[in-house]
Amino acid sequence: MNFNDNTPIFSQVMAYIKAQVAVGYFETGQKIPSIREMSQKLKINPNTVSRAYQELERQGITVTQRGLGVFVAENVGQNLKEEIARGHTEQFAKEMATLGFSEAETVEVLQNYFNRKGE
Amino acid sequence: MDNILSVTELTKSYGRKKVLQGTTFTLPVGRLVGLMGPNASGKTTMFNIISGLTKFRRGSVTIDGVPVGVATRSLVSYMPDKNFLYKYMTAKDALGFYKDFFPDFNEKTADELCVSLGIEKDEKVKKMSKGTVEKLLLLLTLSRKTKLYLLDEPLGGIDPLAKTKIVDTILGQFTGKDSTMVLSTHLLRDTEKLFDYALYLKDGQIIKSGEADTLRQENNKTLEEIYVEVYSE
Numbered sequence: 001m002n003f004n005d006n007t008p009i010f011s012q013v014m015a016y017i018k019a020q021v022a023v024g025y026f027e028t029g030q031k032i033p034s035i036r037e038m039s040q041k042l043k044i045n046p047n048t049v050s051r052a053y054q055e056l057e058r059q060g061i062t063v064t065q066r067g068l069g070v071f072v073a074e075n076v077g078q079n080l081k082e083e084i085a086r087g088h089t090e091q092f093a094k095e096m097a098t099l100g101f102s103e104a105e106t107v108e109v110l111q112n113y114f115n116r117k118g119e
Numbered sequence: 120m121d122n123i124l125s126v127t128e129l130t131k132s133y134g135r136k137k138v139l140q141g142t143t144f145t146l147p148v149g150r151l152v153g154l155m156g157p158n159a160s161g162k163t164t165m166f167n168i169i170s171g172l173t174k175f176r177r178g179s180v181t182i183d184g185v186p187v188g189v190a191t192r193s194l195v196s197y198m199p200d201k202n203f204l205y206k207y208m209t210a211k212d213a214l215g216f217y218k219d220f221f222p223d224f225n226e227k228t229a230d231e232l233c234v235s236l237g238i239e240k241d242e243k244v245k246k247m248s249k250g251t252v253e254k255l256l257l258l259l260t261l262s263r264k265t266k267l268y269l270l271d272e273p274l275g276g277i278d279p280l281a282k283t284k285i286v287d288t289i290l291g292q293f294t295g296k297d298s299t300m301v302l303s304t305h306l307l308r309d310t311e312k313l314f315d316y317a318l319y320l321k322d323g324q325i326i327k328s329g330e331a332d333t334l335r336q337e338n339n340k341t342l343e344e345i346y347v348e349v350y351s352e
Binding site for chain 2: 009035039042044045047050
């Protein structure tokens with residue numbers, strides 16, 4: 001995991017776990033690493049991991065079972081996939097607009113890219 | 120929230136040189152704190168005062184509500200930035216020394232850390248490299264079970280591999296609950312993700328402090344960028 005600079009680290013940890021759930025690395029009902037394990041793995045403060053975990057739970061992405069650990073909630077994979085895709089799309093659209101591409105031109109650029117890639 | 124450390128209007132001079140000039144701050148319990156500041160900003164003096172080694176003239180310092188003094192010695196485990204172990208000692212002697220001195224010294228933790236840090240118990244301090252001495256001092260400091268840990272430049276002047284080991288050890292021993300660790304450093308690249316609380320010391324005063332993620336968000340900068348901004352003014 002590569003941390004970027006200015007975003008709060010707890011939200012980067014959240015994004016990291018969400019991405020893992022979206023691609024199915026962590027499946028529904030699967031236990032995710034404990035705060036301590038995650039802290040050691042990513043080499044970040046356990047309080048920061050704990051804050052990320054609390055926020056994930058609040059958003060309904062994980063469920064804590066007392067004494068057992070933290071588990072991926074049901075049916076969140078597809079939603080997360082869409083959420084992340086939306087984020088990427090917004091980012092792309094914004095950057096294309098900054099470059100001066102119209103919506104139609106942006107779609108065309110994307111279409112051309114896929115056409116070329118398919119050849 | 121409970122504060123483990125409370126420093127009010129602390130002033131300390133060496134002769135005419137003012138080192139701390141009315142420093143005031145508190146530290147919440149259960150944090151891994153970065154005490155930031157360039158050389159000669161007063162970090163070591165601050166640590167010496169909090170650990171009860173240096174007297175101060177004005178202001179107050181309380182640890183867990185107790186004024187700093189003999190009574191707080193058992194609450195603070197301090198790793199100074201200079202080696203204080205006798206050269207003729209082996210690592211084993213040093214462990215024995217700590218065990219005799221501090222009733223809260225946990226031998227099991229010490230043994231585990233010896234293994235994970237690769238400390239040879241029979242090696243003499245004078246034969247050890249700088250990195251190994253640093254690891255040994257860290258091991259001794261973290262093997263005590265106390266409320267407040269002060270680590271003065273634990274990452275200074277050592278190679279990247281030893282640094283990684285030391286960071287892992289600090290994270291491994293930090294519980295995030297009832298104990299607080301304060302690390303002084305100016306190597307922010309290595310510690311950016313480690314801290315959840317930051318103190319910036321400049322010319323003997325704390326000029327910025329707070330939750331690391333909040334500081335990042337408010338300033339839209341990393342702790343390191345804030346450091347550059349604060350000290351280049």
